[in-house]
Amino acid sequence: MWIGSREECGISAAPRFLCNHSALSQGRLSVETLPILDRVVLIRYDLLMTQSASTKVITAHVSTELADQIDGYAAELDRSRAWVVKQALSAWVEQENERRRLTLEGLADIRAGRTVEHGEVHRWAQSLGTAQPLPVPKSR
Secondary structure (H helix, E strand, O other), rough: EEEHHHHHOOOOOOOOOOOHHOOOOOOOEEEEEEEOOOOEEEEEEEEOOOOOOOOOOOOOOOOOOHHHHHHHEEEEHHHOHHHHHHHHHHHHHHHHHHHHHHHHHHHHHHOOOOOOOOOHHHHHHHOOOOOOOOOOOOOO
C-alpha cells in the first residue's frame, strides 16, 4: 500500500488516496472513495475473489459469546463474519504447523544426542535475573 496521485493509481476521483497499484491495474480491487475534510480521501477496497481458488465450506457450533465477539471484530473491520473466521483459522493452522516443525526439530536433536541435562538447565534458569547469570548451557 502507498499514497499516490489519481493518475498513479488509475482512478479519477480525488487528488490523493491510498492504493495498491498492482492490484488496481490488474482489476483485482473494487474501490470506493469517501472525501474527508476536503483534501483527505479514504479508499476502502476489497480483494475480489478469484474463481481459480477451490474452497470448501466448514461449519462449527460455537458459543454465543464467541459468535458475538467474532461479529464485533467483523463490524470493527468492516468485514464479513466468514472473513474473520477464515483469518483466525489460517493463523491457528500456521501456529500449529510451526509447533509441529519445532517439535520435529527437537526430536531430531534428541536422536542426534544434542541434549542438555535437566539440572544444568535448572541452574541456568535460576541464575537469570541475578547479578551474575550463568551462560546458556551447551548440548553434549
